[in-house]
Amino acid sequence: MGNICIIGPRASGKTTYLAGLSHFSDLKKDNNAKTIYEVIPVNEDSKELKLNAENIIQEGLSVEPTRLGDGIDTVDDLPYYSFVIEVKRKFWQPKASIQLNVRDYPGEVFEKIIDANEEDSIHEEFIDECLMPDVTGGLLLFTEWESSSDRFYSQLMARFLEMIDERGRLQNYRLAVAMSKCERGEIWPGRLDPEIDLFGVYLKKTLKTLKNGLPPQNLRFFAMSTFGVLGKYNPRPNRVDAFASDGRASILRDPPIWKPYNLIEPLCWLNGS
Ligand SMILES: Nc1nc2c(ncn2[C@@H]2O[C@H](COP(=O)(O)OP(=O)(O)OP(=O)(O)O)[C@@H](O)[C@H]2O)c(=O)[nH]1
Ligand SMILES: [Mg+2]
Structure with a gap:
């Protein structure tokens, strides 16, 4: 694959x-989880993330917002992660290997594409990097589902599609659009067919904007959860709300049984496998 971007x-x-992804293979060893995926951090940033992720997961998966300022003035100041993801197939087939290079952008930058001005060079750099010719596509995470969010997301998508078009990528840019944190009780059942039961129910305008803008083979909808639920027959979220200075935080409820949902599948689709 090479490069994809993760935005939202x-x-x-x-x-x-990204922290969950870096820790994914330890999860397999720790709780004997069955998975066909192996995630290997290969550069300095991703190895460091893995070390932090482990500590964070033992204390609960809580992270600070990624912010501009504080020494982050250009996209090069943001962490850049490289992973190799190995996918085991049937025993007679060779392992498929996906190279994933990805930067952790602040959501703030993405939200501002609607009214970015000339002085905001980081927005321009960010979009240029996400839509470079060697970037196969993007994993786009959404999290809200109220109707006010639908309006906002739909405007964001309309602008993003214009930017894709301006760079001549409309026919060759894959977009995996995911509802994140899907262990939440209200939306967990919708994970089975997220296009119809999540986007088609809660984010209708956003869905329409995306479907009108991209060729159907380059657009797919997913539901994902880095936290997951307590068990196959126990759909209670593996998550508790915790206090944070900026008011937002969720942590893992039972770290030893951590079982994230659908972390890798969107990447495989973006990779064309
Ligand atoms: N319920 C639930 N909460 C989650 C999940 N993943 C992340 N969170 C919580 O959502 C909040 C935001 O997560 P971040 O990973 O910081 O989000 P971000 O997209 O990087 O945010 P910015 O850096 O501000 O763009 C944190 O409190 C996380 O603990 C999930 O799978 N389920
Ligand atoms: Mg962040």
Whole structure:
């Protein structure tokens, strides 16, 4: 694959997702989980993330918002992660290997594409990087489902599609659009067919904007949860709300049985496998 980007509004779970991804293979060893995926961090940033993720997961998966300022003035100041994801197939087939290079962008930058001005060079850099010719596509995380969010997301998508078009990528850019944190009770049943039961119910305008803008083969909808639920027959979220200075935080309820939902499948689809 090479490069994909992970984007989405503030607090949609991007940083937590990347931390979960870096820790994924330890999860397999720790709780004997059955999975066909192996995630290997291969550069300095991703190895460091893995170390932090482990500590964070033992204390609960809680992270600070990714913010601009504080020494982050250009996209190069943001962490850049490289992973190799190995996918085991049937025993006679060779393992498929996906190279994933991804930067952790702040949701703040993505939200501002609607009214970015000339002085905001980081927005321009961000969009240029996400839509470079060697970027196969993007994983887009959404998290809200109220009708006011639908209006906002739909405007964001209309602008994002214009930007894709301006860079000549409308026919060759894949977009995996995911509802994150799908262990939430109200939306967990909708994970089975997220296009119809999540986007088609809660985010109708956003769905329409996306479907009108991209060829159907380049657009797919997912539901994902970095936290997951307590068990196969126990759909209670593996999550508790915790206090944070900025008012938002969720932590893992039972770290030893951590079982994230659908972390890798969207990447496989973006990779064309
Ligand atoms: N319920 C639930 N909460 C989650 C999940 N993933 C992340 N969160 C919580 O959502 C909040 C935001 O997560 P972040 O990973 O910081 O989100 P972000 O998209 O990186 O946010 P910005 O850096 O501000 O763009 C945190 O309190 C996380 O604990 C999930 O799978 N389920
Ligand atoms: Mg973040």
